[in-house]
Amino acid sequence: MMISTIAALAAKPTVLENVSFIVGGFVFVVVVLATLSIVTSLIGVLCSRLIKEPTAEQKPAPQAAPAAKPAAAATKQVNGIEADEDIPAHVIALIAAATHVILEGRPQRIVSIRGTTQGWAQEGRREIFSSHRVR
Amino acid sequence: MKQFEELFYQTGFFALEWRMIVMWLVAGGLLYLAVFKKFEPLLLVPIAFGALLANLPTQNMINSPAGPVLSPVDGTVIVSTVSLGQDITMPAVVHEMPASIGKLTSKSEAEELLLSQFEKAKQDGQRLLYVIRPDSPESFAVEPEYSEIKVTIDSTPVTLRNTDKLVWASASGSVSELDAEVGDKVVKGAELLTVHSSHTGGFFHYISLGIVLELFPPLIFLGVGALTDFGPLIANPRTLLLGAAAQFGVFATYAGAMGSGIFDSSQAAAIGIIGGADGPTSIFLANALAPELLAPIAVAAYSYMALVPVIQPPIMRALTTEQERKIRMKSLRQVSRLEKLIFALVVVVFCILLVPAASPLIGLLLLGNFLRECGVTERLSKAAQNELINVITIFLGTSVGITMTGDRFLRTETLAILALGIVAFGIATASGVLMAKFMNLFSKNKINPLIGSAGVSAVPMAARVSQVEGQKADSGNFLLMHAMGPNVAGVIGTALVAGYFMTVFGSGH
Incomplete structure (x- = not known):
């Protein structure tokens, strides 16, 4: 053709x-x-x-605790913020302060704070992609 | 006192021209964008600095080495201005001389250009060596309104046809061998004469060979392959269609370039590829189809790639609703190493079988990726990701910048290419976004249309733009990894289009 x-x-x-x-x-x-x-x-x-990836067997071992979190939905309310049970109050305060600084004081409301299973992997990827600004 | 006077005349101030000063401002503007606005500084700084160097009366930087002068076409020598043993001296600032006359449609314009070129050449010392009448004359995109023109070369009146080729001196030295005289038949690539000099060429002459010999684009692709995670593309293969849709910009710009009447079909194809937003591919294709336009095409492709964060967002916002920009996409599944390895092998075999012309690009892109994913060549993968691509980027950037001389850059042709380039980028961005919206009509699992713009390749800038725009609409929406799918698809798509163009125009190497 x-x-x-x-x-x-x-x-x-x-x-x-x-x-x-x-x-x-x-x-x-x-x-x-x-x-x-x-x-x-x-x-x-x-x-x-x-x-037939061995994910079913491997996953629960190293990541048992974080993987169980979303399903378990063990949450508490701190000043109207829904947060995972194992996040201490001072970390919640820290996240609120950091959000305030990052958003430069713009109006904001934190609804919920949840732990994430792949945060570090995502951060690693973000860092790799932002560090090679070639082409 | 006389010595001081002579020294003063030897300085570069006497070689300065208004075009150089204008180009200083252009280089200054690019440096400002890179350093203070942080628009892809890794690309723009070498380009802008190269542009500054190109517009200074440098010595031993850009000049070509003495050596054989070759015939550009099959034809007959009708004018020769050289004799054996004659000295040829190049000026401090070498100008871009016309290779043929007929690109100027008006007779008076052509006469004026030729007379002024001959006059300037006499003053500067840049010498016309031969005029060759081609056996098969080239056809022009716009036919000149004259077929012949009368000029005086070395006090001898000569009638030149609009298709005659002009061969100018490119290096200083003495004529040590004379192989062609008036009336001789020559073939393309045959030696016309040899200029001898004990001086070698300038630094950037040799570095730029990486572009001319098409070494840099595949090497950059090797590094890009090693840097790129194909996982998001493999996890969500339908994003390949977004990369395909964005290639519409390339074809639309081809149509625009043909419509402008300034360019012929192969030049238009080389200009169109700017819409692929892929610098190495643009250089690769321009070198194959329109080497005379390599400089402006490379500059347009790289400058616009650096300006992706400025060009794309308004188009993305105009074509999407607030609601669409807030679409959160389903998390991507994990992709196994074996899957990535099989993908690399399948793509390389499939694409090379389809378009062998694109082999250097596709082959090295997937070699780099295989090095990254196979897990046993970590050192090689790291070298490709860091040292190799960084070194090549410095050389490629400065080599592109060094082509931005005032007399080459400040021309209608170049400005038209720059204008067409930005149109190409715009259409490619819009096509990707619209394709995503179109796919959403039939899909349950919605795509955020903002990732469609990443189909223009420009890895990973375009994906980052999708991420930034997505976060403006919804700060909790992470589109980066989703956008990498179309982004990588765009690289493969642009290489395929380049291969298609090269196959269609029969420009194998």
Whole structure:
């Protein structure tokens, strides 16, 4: 399909040639990436079925406590802020103060404070992406 | 006293021109944006500093080394101004000379340009060596209103055709070998003469070879591959479509460039790729399709990439509602190492089989990623992520900046490319956002349209813009990792488009 277009496109193509070049090119890219998207999904399905990741066994061991938190929903109310049971009051005060400083005193209300299981991983990623501002 | 006078005349002040001063202001503006506004300083500082150096009467910085002068086309020599043993001296500031006459449509304009070029060349010492009449004349995007023009070269009146090629001296030295004389048939790349000099070329002449020989773009891709986590893309493969949609900007700009009537089809394609927001790919394609436009295309691509945080947000906000900007996307699943490795191999095989022309880019991008993900080449991966990409960025940035000489930059053609470049960026951003909105019509699992703009590649700046804009609407919404999917897809998409263009225009290496 591409070869026939190649021969046709001159330095000054006609409007029709230009349109077929543009439409052909765009459709080509969309189709290739859509195919890649399907292939990637299939790889995902295949991997999850074949490997049977040992996540079910591994996860509870190191992350038992944090993973259980959202499900357990053991929360308390501190001055109208809903927070996890194991977050002490002074940490809540600290978070409120930090929020106030970061938002530069703009009106704000903290509704809930929850521990998160992947915060450090996310922070690590953020740091990596913000430290390499090349290209 | 006379010695002081001579010393004074040897200083660079006498070589200064108004264009240089204008370019100092441009370089100053870019440095200001980089240093004080922090617009991608890692890119803009080397570019701006290179631009400043390019517009100073430097010595041993940019000048080409003496050596063979080659024929640019197959044709017949109709004018030769050199003889064996003749000395050729280049001026302190080398100007960009026209390679052919016919790009100027008006006859009076062409006559004036040629006369002024010859006059200037005589004063400066920049010498026209040959005029070659091509066997198959080039066709112009806009046909000149004249076919012939009469000029006087070395007191001899000559009639030149608008398609005749002009070969200018590019280095000082003496003519040690003369291979072509008037009436001789020459082929493209044949040696016309050899200039000998004991001086070597300038520092940046050699560094810039990394661009000319297309070494830097694949090496940058190696580093980008090593830096990029394909996990978000693999976890949410439909974002590949956002990267594909953003490529519409490339094709729309091609149409715009063709419509302007200034450029031919291969030049228009090279300009269009600016919309991919991918500097290395832009350089790679411009080198292959329109080497004469390499400098403005590289400058436009890199400058606009640095200005992504300024260009994209207004378009993103205009095309989305407050409600859409607040969409929180479902957390991405964990992607196993094996999955990442299989993905890298599948993409490299699939894409190279489809567009072999894009092999250097796709191949090294996924080599870098494989080094990162395989887990047994940590040292190599770290070198690609840090030392290699940093060194290449310095060299690439300054090499791009060094092309920004006043007489090359302050031209209608360049300004048109800059204007088309920003249109390309805008359309690419809008296409990504609109594609995300379109996908939301059919999907239960909604996509925040702000991540669509990251389909323009520009890794990871565009993804960061999506994150920042998302947080402006909802401070608890983290879009960065979601935006990395289309961002990486955009890199692959732009490389595919470049491969398509190179295949269509038959520009293999």
